[in-house]
Amino acid sequence: MFRRYLGEHFQNQQLLPSAFQFPRQSFNREKYSTPEDVLHPDCCNGVKLSDGWGILQCSSSDLPSPIVAADGRVFEFSAIHDPTDCCYAHTELRCTEGGAILDAPSKKVRETFRVQLSQKMSIRIPAR
Amino acid sequence: MPAAILRDKIPPIIRYEHTPSYDLNQSAFLRVKYGLIDANTRLDWISKLQKNWDSYGAEPPSQKAIEASRQILAELAPQLILPTTIVPSADGGVSTYFIVAQRSAYIETYNDGSQALVLYDRAGHSDVLEIGSELPVSAVGEKILGYLG
Numbered sequence: 430m431f432r433r434y435l436g437e438h439f440q441n442q443q444l445l446p447s448a449f450q451f452p453r454q455s456f457n458r459e460k461y462s463t464p465e466d467v468l469h470p471d472c473c474n475g476v477k478l479s480d481g482w483g484i485l486q487c488s489s490s491d492l493p494s495p496i497v498a499a500d501g502r503v504f505e506f507s508a509i510h511d512p513t514d515c516c517y518a519h520t521e522l523r524c525t526e527g528g529a530i531l532d533a534p535s536k537k538v539r540e541t542f543r544v545q546l547s548q549k550m551s552i553r554i555p556a557r
Numbered sequence: 558m559p560a561a562i563l564r565d566k567i568p569p570i571i572r573y574e575h576t577p578s579y580d581l582n583q584s585a586f587l588r589v590k591y592g593l594i595d596a597n598t599r600l601d602w603i604s605k606l607q608k609n610w611d612s613y614g615a616e617p618p619s620q621k622a623i624e625a626s627r628q629i630l631a632e633l634a635p636q637l638i639l640p641t642t643i644v645p646s647a648d649g650g651v652s653t654y655f656i657v658a659q660r661s662a663y664i665e666t667y668n669d670g671s672q673a674l675v676l677y678d679r680a681g682h683s684d685v686l687e688i689g690s691e692l693p694v695s696a697v698g699e700k701i702l703g704y705l706g
Binding site for chain 1: 609611612613614615641642644645646647648649652654656661663665667671673675677679681683685687
């Protein structure tokens with residue numbers, strides 16, 4: 430899977446967790462996309478990007494899942510192919526608990542996921 | 558205005574030197590003074606971001622988030638704690654980072670003004686504390702210094 434990132438979200442040799450929103454982080458599925466496609470306006474809601482963007486890569490099998498909260502609740506994360514009108518490769522990460530989609534788990538779960546997700550990413554093309 | 562154009566107007570990332578010393582000599586005072594000025598300048602620019610600044614639909618940081626970030630920085634400054642970097646958060650709000658070698662801490666300030674302190678290392682260990690309910694604001698600096706060493 431591929432995703433674009435802003436250069437300022439890569440500091441001190443690490444991708445900052447702040448590069449990811451929660452929930453439903455968007456990626457391009459590698460099966461249908463080249464890395465560079467994530468910078469194409471069709472995959473950027475029509476926005477033509479300027480300089481300063483790079484491309485991240487990770488495998489869906491590397492997603493940090495599950496995350497177990499302190500109270501024992503178990504949150505699963507998975508990549509779901511979710512084509513849009515302009516970007517067939519669009520894929521979303523979804524959080525589920527007991528099979529039900531959950532968009533607003535606790536801050537602890539959200540931040541733990543963002544930290545671990547950022548550490549699963551590798552830089553495919555550095556921001557410049 | 559398109560996010561891509563707005564991004565070009567954000568000043569370069571300001572880097573700060575983390576100073577884990579309590580030696581309150583004049584140079585430390587000036588370092589904190591000018592570090593705070595830089596941090597507030599950075600927050601001024603971040604406050605001008607508009608929706609979709611990250612091209613994935615991110616909300617711009619709210620005024621509540623900007624002001625809460627300023628307040629926590631002012632709280633930390635007397636302990637000689639200055640951020641490594643301040644960035645807009647794709648989750649909405651502002652992230653203020655303190656990074657030393659393999660360990661990092663950040664204060665996530667959400668758009669509703671609430672805050673969490675996140676401590677993590679490069680091995681994937683992390684701890685999340687909600688500021689206010691789990692960690693008093695007055696204890697945030699000590700927690701950061703204790704973790705980063």
